[in-house]
Amino acid sequence: MRPSVFSFKPKRILYRIILPFTLLFAITSIFSWLFSAYLITRYLDQILKSQMEQVASAVSKSSYILNPAVLYQIKEIIKSDIVLFDKDGRTIRSTFPTDTDLSAFRFLIQGDKNRDFEEMDLNFNGEQYRTVINPLVLTDTGLAFLSIWMPKRDMAQLRTGIIIGLGCICLFGILTMAVIAYIIARTITAPVEALAGVTEKIALGDFTKRAEVNGIDEIGRLGISFNHMIDQVKAFEKQLVESEKLATAGQMAAGLAHEIRNPLTSIKMFGQVLQKRLKDRPEDEKTFLLLVKEIDRLDRIIQEIIDRANPGKLHLEKHNPNKVLNEVIDIAGQSLNAQHIKVQKNFSPHLPEILMDAEKIKSVLWNLVLNAKDAMPKGGEIIFTTRINANDAVEVIIEDSGLGIDVESEERLFQPFFTTKPEGMGLGLNISRKIIKIHGGSLTLKNREESGKNGTKALISFPAKGE
Incomplete structure (x- = not known):
């Protein structure tokens, strides 16, 4: 048995509307999120570099640069360690623990001694640092180098927090877009689904159903046109039934005319013969004359039935x-x-x-x-x-x-x-x-x-x- 077209579950228009727009919005949002994270990371790096350079410049100009107590206070404020090297790479002052060996970082002061604010990333004791080195001249030792060591984990945490925050905003935007798209799509698809349901019932022969019309938009006009179409179909069906009845009546009338007219003609002929034989009997002749007239009347009735069942061509x-x-x-x-x-x-x-x-x-x-x-x-x-x-x-x-x-x-x-x-x-x-x-x-x-x-x-x- 061949399945009905209505036995299959069609792809819902709702999904066809929501999915493309949601996917497009999601791709756009993710791309914006990644690009924003990249820009924010660069911006943070630039701000960090600028702040470290400003701190290094301020500390190098301070008269308390050789005072350990002052250096430790500055460390607490800027959350970074401070190391002062002489021109040979020996440590003059450091906020690191006293037993910390910094001899491995002599290369920081090598190269051009006249350049200001050299920046680099270092790995020390298993931790990443962002370092800024600034040359300066001390009264006692002459040329020296001030380096500020900022742990990169703080900057990484800040960057991660910002990226996660942006990701949450992006995800919320995608979900909000999906919900809004669903609500908007339902205002379109709900009337269409209702109309489809009515068409299925009508296709199964239930002409009592009508499309619900809400508003005068395109879908409302479609519902009005659909209801009008159903009314016309019912009218055409009614006319078809009437036409079939009339066709049946015409066939019945033709059959009756064929079956009745022949015996009526014979009866009429016999009546006319008997009428002539009864000329000498006026009363019987009159009776047979009435019989012939009634036969003529029956013939006219049959012809009238035929004419009514089939009006035929007009003579205008x-x-x-x-x-x-x-x-x-x-x-x-x-x-x-x-x-x-x-x-x-x-x-x-x-x-x-x-x-x-x-x-x-x-x-x-x-x-x-x-x-x-x-x-x-x-x-x-x-x-x-x-x-x-x-x-x-x-x-x-x-x-x-x-x-x-x-x-x-x-x-x-x-x-x-x-x-x-x-x-x-x-x-x-x-x-x-x-x-x-x-x-x-x-x-x-x-x-x-x-x-x-x-x-x-x-x-x-x-x-x-x-x-």
């Missing part, structure tokens, strides 16, 4: 709607009078002639008149109105004073085979609407509530200028 000619409506009223006049139904005409004298198949339009009008007549078994009133509306369309209105349309039947009036009458096939209104539709017009049926009266109002609208 220009006609005045007032004239066509008058002809139907004249035919129905005696039947309406017999049922105590009054007729009122409100015809517009300025109606243009429009293209129509007069016979088919008469069948529609006749069907509406019969429905109005059946709705008033104890008498009433039918109002026939013709007019031109604001859009220059021609309207024909038939109103009765009957009981009107109940709520349950209102939506099903035009469905094939639906009827509220004890007799009838329920095709009249459906075929009537179909005939008006192929004329380019519309047919609606509703209660007369807007006029404050009971009854039903049928409205036929023909396109402007018969187009």
Whole structure:
């Protein structure tokens, strides 16, 4: 069995939005962190060098440079050891322990004796030092060299602390960016996911679902368009069902016509033969004449069913709607009078002639008149109105004073085979609407509530200028 497309878990758009931006921000942040650490390290080195040079210069100019007590106080202040060498590399004064041998560092004073502030890194007793050497002249010993030894571990700790701090800030920024990106992405993906869920249910046949519309942005407009599309699909599905019913009705009518017409023709022929043989018996001849007439009536009923199931091609000619409506009223006049139904005409004298198949339009009008007549078994009133509306369309209105349309039947009036009458096939209104539709017009049926009266109002609208 082939799996459904909805059985697979699709890649979420949420991740496609968050991951690229978060990754880009993370790469940028890490690069900025490393570059900042590099700049800060260089800046610290420069500051340290400048501070050591300033201290060395200040100490070398001091008159207390040979005083051990002063040197130890300076050591506590600058957190660095101080060593004074003579020109031969022997130690004159030192803040290191007294048993410390510094003879290995005589090379510090070798080279150009006139240069100031030579800086280098040294390894002494397992610890790294940053050293600055400054030459000076003493009264007793002549040329000497002052060196300041700063442990690099303090600077390394400071550098490490700054780099770790920047790393924490960078990590916090990445996490914050991910959270913000998630929140922003959810505002986009949540409606899309909801819409996708609705489409899956609709694809499985549940047309009761609707997309939730929040706002009027692009996604909101998409939801509105989607709901409109579903309404159209339902309408098309309903029309398809009605078309299938009508096609079935047409096939049934054709079959009935084929099966019934042949025996009816035979019966009619035998009746006509018997009618001729009974010329000398007037009463029997009259009976057979009625039989032949009823057979003709059955034949007409069958033809009417066929015509209603398949309206066929239109024979369009220009006609005045007032004239066509008058002809139907004249035919129905005696039947309406017999049922105590009054007729009122409100015809517009300025109606243009429009293209129509007069016979088919008469069948529609006749069907509406019969429905109005059946709705008033104890008498009433039918109002026939013709007019031109604001859009220059021609309207024909038939109103009765009957009981009107109940709520349950209102939506099903035009469905094939639906009827509220004890007799009838329920095709009249459906075929009537179909005939008006192929004329380019519309047919609606509703209660007369807007006029404050009971009854039903049928409205036929023909396109402007018969187009």
